[in-house]
Amino acid sequence: MNKTLQTDLLEIESLLELVKKQGIEYLNKIDERKTSANVHKAELINLDSKGLGARNTLQLFNETFEPTIVSSSGPRFWGYVIGGSTPASIMGDWLATIYDQNPQAINGEGDISANIELETIQLILDLFNLPKSFVGGFVTGATMSNFTCLAVARQWFGKNYGKDFAKEGITEKINVLTATPHSSALKSLALLGIGSNNIIKVNTIEGNREAISIDDLESKIKTLNGQPFILISSAGTVNTVDFDNFNAIKKLKKKYNFWWHTDAAFGGFAACSDTYNHFVKDWGHSDSITIDCHKWLNVPYESAVFLIKEEHSSLQVESFQNSNAPYLGNPMENFNYLNFLPENSRRLKALPAWFSLRAYGKEGYKNIVENAIDLAKYFGSKIKESENFKLLAPVRLNNIVFNISNNRNKENIDSFLTQLNKTGKVFMTPTLYNDQKGIRVSFVNWRTTKNDIELVFKEMNRIINIIE
Incomplete structure (x- = not known):
């Protein structure tokens, strides 16, 4: 050695x-560490x-890179919808590194750590009150979750024409309908060969909304003259956390032939609260769902899950089985993740989630979700009452989109955000909403309190008066 x-x-x-x-x-000392x-x-x-x-090497790291590590897992990092890491999830993450498993198989000789993953998926389904008829697995993030779900949707589309797109390639134009998709869904369409621009854009509901107009959706469906299509719906749009009408989509699914994919990266956590779970009523009728765990579940990066209805398992296997290891018979017998998702080599990403779910349960996550929403509404009320800032959209859940108020020079918004982030006390991100420049704030971290909001709001008012 x-x-x-x-x-x-x-x-x-x-x-x-x-x-x-x-x-x-x-x-x-995470409260004291800078956010930039x-x-x-x-x-x-x-x-x-x-x-x-x-x-x-540790000393070299501490001298060279450690000072540049920001408190992205802290209470005032409000950009990119980043959650923190609960104590239990850190324990699980350490053990996942130490044990260094490659979760694929659930029986036989060797590593059978995939059983932990299957159990964690069951816990997640229970947390969200989703039917047990979903097959799920862990991937790196919402992008790979959307990719996995839409890959199976692509295979489903081909089968409508009697073709195997996974083996033969795409030979038909794939119709994709959506209103306000996340960029990761569009990236997935590009990676899958469907084309990120190959979407039929559906209008949104009038009145400062980002949700699908059901009337326009059905109108667009009718123009397809019975052709199959993929629908990408939103359980929480990235700016204003708007939700599509899943009950209405469920009714359309009885009339028309389409694959229904729901991107619920963080908005799906509304299901944890009795107060807000109406937003996701009937989302369990989707064919596939994306959930991002390193957001509101508050576990370390990289962690997300895909959920695909078990009835589509054969399509899933056709999409992902290794060509030199074909899967014969019922894909649910002798289950192996090797045949159900893109990666052959995988970390035990389920273990941090398993630890956190077991440690805090439904009540713990209900508290995390409702606390974040209460803080978002509190911050939104302070902006609404301010002379210096204005809301660009109502606060529906845990995100805020705001701008500099009309009596200020709105051209200074870039300078304002740069100066605010440079303080290292908070981190926010720019956005574009209804063709207006804005700033987006997202509350998902379990550590954030009202004191953090008071500190940040005081800093915001100080900087706005300096730059003008």
Whole structure:
């Protein structure tokens, strides 16, 4: 064995103790750590011939990169819809790294850690009150979840023409209807060869809404003259967390032939609350659903799940089975994730989610979700009452979209956001809403409190008065 590697193995306990101490210090001071960092320019370097060893490498990391690590898992990082990591999910994530499993099989010899994943999917279905008729699995994020679901939808579309698109390639124009899709869904269409521009845009409901107009949807469906199509609906649009009318879509599905995919990356968590679960009424009738766990479930990156109805399992296997390892017979017998999703090599991403779900249960996630929504409404009320800022859309759930008020120079919005983020006290992201520049804030982190909002709002008012 390499001498440096052998030394590190003998010192593994003290090395991990160093990392534990550093991690605890980060978590204990996460409120104080900045949300933005100066740009670190990568240098052209050569790899050492002998290696530094783990202890010296940790020191090098701390000198070079650690100061640029921001509190993206902290209470005032309000951009990109990033959740934090609950204590239990950190435990699960550490163990996932230590055990280093490749969850594929559920029986037989060798690694059968996929059983943990299957159980975690059942917990997620129960959390969201979804039927157990979904087959699910973990992927890296909403992009790969949308990709997985839409790949099966693509296969379903081909079968309507008696073709196997997974083997033969796409030979028919695939009709995709949607109103306000997330960019990850469009990227998935590009990756799948369907085409990110190959969508039939459905109008949204009038009156500052992002949800599908059901009347226009049915009108667009009728122009297809009975052709099959894929519908991408939203359980929480990325700007204003608007929801499509799933009850109305369910009724359309009885009349027309289409694959119904629902992107519920973070909005699906409305199901955790008795107060807000009406937003997702009847979403369980979808053929497939995307859920992002490293958002409102508050587990470490990378973590998302796809949910696809079990009745489509054969299409799923046709889409993802390895060509040199064909799956014969009933795909649900001798289940193996190798045949149900894109990746052959996978981390045990389900374990952090399993730990967090088991640790906090339905009540814990109800509290996390409702607290975030209460904070969003509180922040929205402060903006609404402010002379310096204005809301661009009503606060429906956990996102805020706002701008500089009319009596201010709205051209300064870019400068305002830059200066605000530079303080390192908060991080927000720019957006475009109804052709207006705006700023988007998302509340999903379990640590955020009203004190954070008071601190940030005070800073916002200070900066707006400086730049004008």
